[in-house]
Amino acid sequence: MEVYQYANGAYLPASSQPSNTIDFEIKTKKYTPHESVRYMNVYVGSNGIAKRANSTGSLIDCEKNLPVLYEKRESCCGCTACFAICPVQAISMLPDEEGFLYPVVDAEKCIRCYKCISVCAFKKDQKEKGYLE
Ligand code: SF4
Numbered sequence: 001m002e003v004y005q006y007a008n009g010a011y012l013p014a015s016s017q018p019s020n021t022i023d024f025e026i027k028t029k030k031y032t033p034h035e036s037v038r039y040m041n042v043y044v045g046s047n048g049i050a051k052r053a054n055s056t057g058s059l060i061d062c063e064k065n066l067p068v069l070y071e072k073r074e075s076c077c078g079c080t081a082c083f084a085i086c087p088v089q090a091i092s093m094l095p096d097e098e099g100f101l102y103p104v105v106d107a108e109k110c111i112r113c114y115k116c117i118s119v120c121a122f123k124k125d126q127k128e129k130g131y132l133e
């Protein structure tokens with residue numbers, strides 16, 4: 001199942017129907033354009049921690065958080081460096097509501113190596129210039 005989860009809420013296609021409590025929490029949160037990071041195939045509980053299915057199919061908290069490539073879209077220029085470096089092809093460059101391409105992390109594929117974070121020259125440059133905290 002494809003689930004888009006955003007840092008400060010969530011947006012899902014209207015055709016998606018809640019299948020369990022956690023899914024329902026994601027689907028009823030508010031989505032704010034330009035202030036959200038996107039993932040796919042992710043479950044997030046009310047504690048905000050991403051979850052994964054264990055060997056018995058129960059959802060448990062993930063050991064490491066998913067990478068946050070940007071918190072606002074102004075801190076991503078869409079250069080695709082993170083997309084290119086990901087060793088497991090977990091990142092897709094997908095259009096937002098206005099057609100601009102931004103990275104979307106597939107939580108099922110991501111091994112939390114954070115190479116995507118370290119390669120992001122745009123954020124490093126912005127931090128050095130004092131534009132980002
Ligand atoms: S490397 Fe950084 S600026 Fe480039 S697409 Fe990825 S998150 Fe955006």
Ligand code: SF4
Nearest residue numbers: 086110111113114116
């Ligand atoms: S943390 Fe590693 S595996 Fe996950 S999206 Fe980034 S580069 Fe890919």
